[in-house]
Amino acid sequence: MTAPSAVWTGWQQPSPRLRSMRRAQFLLTLGVLALPGAVAAVLLGQSLIAAAVLALAVIGTLTVWTVTARQWRAWGYAEREADLLVRRGVLVWRLSVVPYGRMQFVDVTAGPVDRWLGLATVHMHTAAAASDARIPGLPTAEAARLRDRLATLGEARAAGL
């Protein structure tokens, strides 16, 4: 199987700021965990440990930089006539199709970092708990448009359970 994106046209991607968001989340975590550790090690005279912590932090940052870029490229969604396609994943590829008529409700969520970057996540729920139609990193306006469109289409095509 080639990357699922090869099969359909009309794929749309989340905002490139999704990368920035993931990186910012990582850096925030790093700042909370690694920096105080390194500072404490320097103060205690353990410069070797401090150097090791900093080296790990740099390696981690570089890895996260490339991984987030690849993950962002893997995300995609396509609004087809009767259903929504969502693809994602680098290590594990996933491709979901959710018919509009199966939609029970749509969520739009945004955490503090998302809001700062003007992003939101759209999550379409069906009656099956396993359904997986979540699109992160959409610009707020696009998220609102998609939510309204999904809600309208869902109502027009609603199928019973």
Next chain:
Amino acid sequence: MTLPTTSPVTAPDGLVWERLHPLTPLLRGYRVIGVLAVGLTQESVRSMPARVAAYLLLGAIPLAALYGFLSWRFTRFTIAESNLRLETGVLFRRSRRVPLERLQAVDIVRPLFARALGLAELRLEVVGGGRTEAPLTYLGEDRAAAVRARLLALAAGVAADAPPPPELVLVQVPGGVLAAAIALGGPAITGGLLVLGLGVLAVVRPEALLPVGISLFPLLLGTGGFAVRRFLTEYGFTVADSPDGLRLRHGLLETRAQTIPRGRVQAIRVVEPLLWRRFGWVRVEVDVAGYPGRHTGQEAQSATSALLPVAPKGLATAVLGHVLAGVDLARLPTAPPPRRARWRAPLLFPHLGVAWDDRHAVTTFGRLRRVTDVVPNEKVQSLRLVQGPWQRRLRLATLHLDTAGRDVHARAAHRDAAEAEALFERGVLLTRAARAAESASRAALRA
């Protein structure tokens, strides 16, 4: 009789409100007694002088009785405009409407105490919420049956006062066969082997018996408890067909009569444990949306997902063909995955398979316990194609079929990647056509 009236009362709003059975508070009271009994074992209570404890107890009983009476008095229900309306609560009033076209199943549950008094609980299953949202606890047995018939008639769009339709008994599972089947099932065998091992240990190294026994006790209790519970729940299993749906009756102490209206079956699972195959037995389970999850711990004892706890394969096939028209297990042309899938799933490989026609998807897996899942096309909620790194190396992929039930998770595992993609596309078209056909037939029914 001096019991308060339960006959319907016409309220000022023009609705005919009904009450639960007047013995309800008495029956629910045994739970209060249970709470009191637990309370008595607490240290603070035991250190109290006996007289104080006795006064407290004497005070608590009339209070509990008063509360029970009030909560009975304040509970009423009515069936109007194809809604069930239920009002409860003494201090905090709650008024609930259940649209009957959303009804997934109706159960009549009779716990042991209720049976002694001729009472039954009517449970309506709708989607949403983690538990049964509209239980009518308790009604007289005849009344429960009458209310059920009314609810089902309204749910099917028939006049509410239509006579309850006749039912046709399809299968009755003999108790002996059920006991044998459970004894040959995985949990009972595991428990038996544990007991055997402990017996050997008692002879070889008696001094080690106590610590090993204590550490294995939870496992023994779990396996034994499972087998006993399953027997009590599924004893006397009867499958009957009636125009308003499939009727399942079962239970030894607490009995349950389930009614699953037509078209509410989300998926079917056929299970063949290793030791059953010699006898040609299978177990059939049914997935219905709305039943509380098995693990939420709020379900009554008698809950089960069985459609047939044990039956010869031929009989199960016949019943299955009845429940989901057009399914024939005996002539199931499931295609195996490519041979290289052995590298990904060496143990499961011999029994993996999938078949998908214009009505159902069928997938198989499992080695010791062979499982066949059947999903009607119009019940597929969404499709997922997943490929892990190891699968990518072998050019394999797994297609998941998501359904609204709790237990069945159908998947075509480790298919050739190109085939899986084609299956995905075909599934999209097949399920779309099935949904359209179902919507059309519903619209025609309404018109």
